[in-house]
Amino acid sequence: GAGVSQTPSNKVTEKGKYVELRCDPISGHTALYWYRQSLGQGPEFLIYFQGTGAADDSGLPNDRFFAVRPEGSVSTLKIQRTERGDSAVYLCASSLGGYAYNEQFFGPGTRLTVL
Amino acid sequence: DAKTTQPPSMDCAEGRAANLPCNHSTISGNEYVYWYRQIHSQGPQYIIHGLKNNETNEMASLIITEDRKSSTLILPHATLRDTAVYYCIAPTNFGNEKLTFGTGTRLTIIP
Numbered sequence: 001g002a003g004v005s006q007t008p009s010n011k012v013t014e015k016g017k018y019v020e021l022r023c024d025p026i027s028g029h030t031a032l033y034w035y036r037q038s039l040g041q042g043p044e045f046l047i048y049f050q051g052t053g054a055a056d057d058s059g060l061p062n063d064r065f066f067a068v069r070p071e072g073s074v075s076t077l078k079i080q081r082t083e084r085g086d087s088a089v090y091l092c093a094s095s096l097g098g099y100a101y102n103e104q105f106f107g108p109g110t111r112l113t114v115l
Numbered sequence: 116d117a118k119t120t121q122p123p124s125m126d127c128a129e130g131r132a133a134n135l136p137c138n139h140s141t142i143s144g145n146e147y148v149y150w151y152r153q154i155h156s157q158g159p160q161y162i163i164h165g166l167k168n169n170e171t172n173e174m175a176s177l178i179i180t181e182d183r184k185s186s187t188l189i190l191p192h193a194t195l196r197d198t199a200v201y202y203c204i205a206p207t208n209f210g211n212e213k214l215t216f217g218t219g220t221r222l223t224i225i226p
Contacts, residue, residue: 042216042218048212058213091159093159103161103164109158
């Protein structure tokens with residue numbers, strides 16, 4: 001079956017611009033996660049959705065970052081006034097949700113480059 | 116989350132067993148140990164998880180010491196496709212919460 005997909009695969013933008021990154025989770029997965037990965041580092045948690053609501057947004061670095069999941073499926077990560085330090089691979093993951101442990105399935109990521 | 120410590124890199128000969136250690140001396144009684152790996156230019160992939168009993172699946176085995184302060188991931192017959200960064204994670208909340216990745220162990224399989 002289809003896995004987690006992310007678009008675009010690469011995004012180059014200029015400092016100060018606004019960008020949107022899209023994540024399509026696996027069908028039926030109620031939990032969705034965003035992570036950010038800088039070169040040579042492990043992924044860093046940004047935000048977690050359970051259904052439509054953000055259950056944990058403690059990883060968002062500042063108020064320039066915002067994410068939505070209006071219908072409980074597709075999610076969009078929005079970054080305003082991009083800075084060069086925002087350059088990273090942005091990873092999305094989804095899982096079945098619920099109270100038991102469910103593995104997270106990751107997408108291939110969007111590589112964001114801010115010039 | 117419990118702090119985990121892994122060696123930064125390891126090599127293993129193709130066809131041999133790869134044994135990747137992880138120390139998690141501050142782990143609490145209800146914290147599971149999870150392993151993920153990340154092949155170059157891909158997203159992380161779940162491998163296995165356990166609480167206190169040894170676990171085995173089609174990908175690997177997980178051996179957790181009796182005091183739960185350390186564990187070892189075993190890839191029984193390593194192939195070149197197993198070259199990846201391996202992450203050991205012990206999150207505080209069981210279930211659908213964030214994963215805290217460290218820098219992991221970069222495993223290189225040598226032909």
